[in-house]
Amino acid sequence: MSTDTLNGAAVIVGAYEHPERRLPGYSLFRVHREVIMGALADAGLGIEDVDAFFTDGTVPGYGTLDITEYLGMKVKYTEDSEFGGATYVSAVGHAAAAIAQGKCKVAVVSLAGLPLQSGDKTAALVVDYGPVTSFETNGFVGAYGPVADYAVLAKRHMHDYGTTPEQLAWIKVAAAEHAKHNPRSFLKGEVTVEDVINSPLVADPLHRLDCCVVTDGGGALVIVHPDVAKSLGRKGAIVRGHGEAIKDTMGGKADLSYTANKPAADRAYAEAGFGPEKIQYLSLYDSFTITVLMAIEDLGFAKKGEGGKYVEDFGLTAKGGRVPVNTDGGGLMNNHPGNRGGMTKVIEAVRQLRGEATPEVQVKDCEFAAAAGTGFRLASRHFSSTVILEQYS
Amino acid sequence: MSDTSIHIGHGLPTKPFPKMDPEVEPYWAGAREGKVVLPYCADCSDYFWYPRGFCPRCGGTSIEWRDSAGTGTLFSYSVPRRSFGLWKDHAPFIVAWVTLDEGITLATNLMDVDLDSVEIGMRVRPVFEQDDPEDAPVLRYVPA
Numbered sequence: 001m002s003t004d005t006l007n008g009a010a011v012i013v014g015a016y017e018h019p020e021r022r023l024p025g026y027s028l029f030r031v032h033r034e035v036i037m038g039a040l041a042d043a044g045l046g047i048e049d050v051d052a053f054f055t056d057g058t059v060p061g062y063g064t065l066d067i068t069e070y071l072g073m074k075v076k077y078t079e080d081s082e083f084g085g086a087t088y089v090s091a092v093g094h095a096a097a098a099i100a101q102g103k104c105k106v107a108v109v110s111l112a113g114l115p116l117q118s119g120d121k122t123a124a125l126v127v128d129y130g131p132v133t134s135f136e137t138n139g140f141v142g143a144y145g146p147v148a149d150y151a152v153l154a155k156r157h158m159h160d161y162g163t164t165p166e167q168l169a170w171i172k173v174a175a176a177e178h179a180k181h182n183p184r185s186f187l188k189g190e191v192t193v194e195d196v197i198n199s200p201l202v203a204d205p206l207h208r209l210d211c212c213v214v215t216d217g218g219g220a221l222v223i224v225h226p227d228v229a230k231s232l233g234r235k236g237a238i239v240r241g242h243g244e245a246i247k248d249t250m251g252g253k254a255d256l257s258y259t260a261n262k263p264a265a266d267r268a269y270a271e272a273g274f275g276p277e278k279i280q281y282l283s284l285y286d287s288f289t290i291t292v293l294m295a296i297e298d299l300g301f302a303k304k305g306e307g308g309k310y311v312e313d314f315g316l317t318a319k320g321g322r323v324p325v326n327t328d329g330g331g332l333m334n335n336h337p338g339n340r341g342g343m344t345k346v347i348e349a350v351r352q353l354r355g356e357a358t359p360e361v362q363v364k365d366c367e368f369a370a371a372a373g374t375g376f377r378l379a380s381r382h383f384s385s386t387v388i389l390e391q392y393s
Numbered sequence: 394m395s396d397t398s399i400h401i402g403h404g405l406p407t408k409p410f411p412k413m414d415p416e417v418e419p420y421w422a423g424a425r426e427g428k429v430v431l432p433y434c435a436d437c438s439d440y441f442w443y444p445r446g447f448c449p450r451c452g453g454t455s456i457e458w459r460d461s462a463g464t465g466t467l468f469s470y471s472v473p474r475r476s477f478g479l480w481k482d483h484a485p486f487i488v489a490w491v492t493l494d495e496g497i498t499l500a501t502n503l504m505d506v507d508l509d510s511v512e513i514g515m516r517v518r519p520v521f522e523q524d525d526p527e528d529a530p531v532l533r534y535v536p537a
Contacts, residue, residue: 134411135443135532136500144473144480148488151471156490159469159513203488204472251449252442252497254468254490379469379490380500 006093006239007271009100010107011229011392013236014043014222015350017343021186021335022116023216028060029070031112031218036071039220044232045106050222051075052104054091056111057082058338077104084375085285086244087111088221088342089385092371093242095223105225112218113338132249136380147211147288148203149377154290155205156256156379161305163293165205167312169196171289172209172332174316179329181360186213187333196289210289212330217337219347229392235354237369241388243267248381260384261298261372268370269300272388276300276370279388281352281363282323283345283371286330288378292316295372296325299386318363327352327361342373346387353391367391401487403504403520403535406479407528416446419458424530429463429519431495432456442497463519464537465493470503470511491517491534505535 016038023031032055040046053075059067064078077098083090088111095107157163176191196209229236245263269275276299284295293307301323302310316325328334328348331341349369351357368390375383413421423430433440434448435455447454468490476484489503503517516537521530 131412131414131445132443134414134529144476144488148471148473152469152488152490155471156469156513201472201474203474206471249442249498249500252440252499254492254498256469 005271006096006100007241007273008226008238010096010223010239011226011236012092012221012223012239012346012350012389013229013232013234014039014045014220015347016042017219017347018217018337019184021184021215021217023114024117026114026117026216028112028114029067031114031216032059032067032110033071035112035218035220036108036110039108039222042234043222043224044234045222047071047073049106050108052077052095052098052107054079054081054095054107054109056080056087056340058113077107083244083383083385085287085341086373086375086383086385087340088219088346089371089373089387090244090342090383092221092223092239092346092387093244093385096239096242099223099225105228107223108220109223110218110220111337111340111343113340114216115214115339116216144203146377147206149379150288150290151203151206153256153294153379157290157293158205160257161308163308165197165207166193167308168205168210168289168293169193170311170313171286171292171316172196174311174314175286175326175330175332177314177317178324178327178361179333181358182329182334185329185334186215206288206290212287212332212336212341214339215335215337217335219337219343221343221346236392237350237353237389238392239387240390241268241270241272242386243271244383244385246381246383256379257304259294259298259374259378260382261295261374261386264384265299265370265372265386268386268388278368279323279370280366281327281349281369282325283349283369284325285341285345285373286326286332287341287374289332291374291378292325294378295374299370299372318361324361324363327357342371342375342385345371345373349389353389399485399508401485401504401506401508403522403533404524405483405486405502405504405522405533407522407524407531408479410527411529414446417444420444421529423458423460424521424532427521427530429461429532430458431461431493431497433459440495440497442499461493461495463493463532465491465517467503467511467513467515467517468492468498469513472508487511489534499532502533503535504533
């Protein structure tokens, strides 16, 4: 196998989402443990089989040392990389690349978060901000949550392309339509366009119902060398392509017409050797409705500026032969563990490729799926990562 | 629309004191005199933002600090309806992206304006806010 591409180099054989949405009394380590054990059991592997571990920068302790010690995990390759909500989509690519290079054979990726426990409703990661904050309204620390930054992008999209608040609302309506079939969903019940428009403005033009939920929880993935996958006999997802990108304020030459999803997806498609035309299921990070709208355009499902038209009238459901998006109800309804979206995006894509999604939303003969994540602030500075997956059986 | 009655005032927080990078002292020296001073790269012959001691496009260090009128147009904006920390009692306020006439866009606040008269493309001019003489002067905007 060539090692200059990771197309086909690794298979996701384990995927597990924490079943709970509120975890009072839990430590982050316990959430990590439960999702990792869940994903390993799903794959038919044990903790002793794991030789690589990937997580985000929020894990307590010295890098990944304290968590691997707690778990009794002996690894020879590890990363605690921070790309916000894109982290876990990126980690699929990083794990596949490490496997392709012969650095490891059984990689675990994990996410745990307890924002409800801490009462943190701002979704703002506590970090020591860089030098730009000296010039951005004297530092945005404390001024507003990420929502206003996403809203700046939404406002500009409306100005440039005539996108409407009602069109954004349809993204929430579709999520609720899918969440109806998910008994674990944090929010339940039908949502109408009017419900979204009539919910209080949080940061114009985004309303409360344009925002994702805040939940505890987590998830984990097991990504292995194809030889290991063969020995397990478990269905899964072959990694066909991966791409990631950053977008920032570009030295002051602002352009809000696209996000880092665009270059990330282009790289992933190039590695896979095909484009959006083959994708039958799509997981898109939905921190806010505008995040999905931009991703629909940037991943090539709608032309630039036509995302609003695309999402109208249940456009993100299977209705009319469309590619369904976030069939678990997504972050807008189902869950958003640790204020981070990428993990659940990959998990639902794996369910779809295995034929294990909720029957009402299962895509028939789902062979190809894509999952995309975005981290931090969509207007000012963010990461994006995309993976292209193929059914493995 | 209920927005018709909302007037956005001024007097937004100017704390905490920002990190001061000695390489960009000309920007702050200008700000203390109420002048917008912008970094200009002599190698690429263009402005950049935010101020740094080198050009983020070409890596060059031939930086000129040029006086600017600071005027520009509103590129986009949002109106946070609630906030926290020092800003808790200041919502709603306007987060504004302003494109200066020099072609660079910066994130700031738009103030002293009725919410229903705010529109992308409107002309704006700079003001420096400073709650307290110990604070750094913060670049903000009002309608031109």
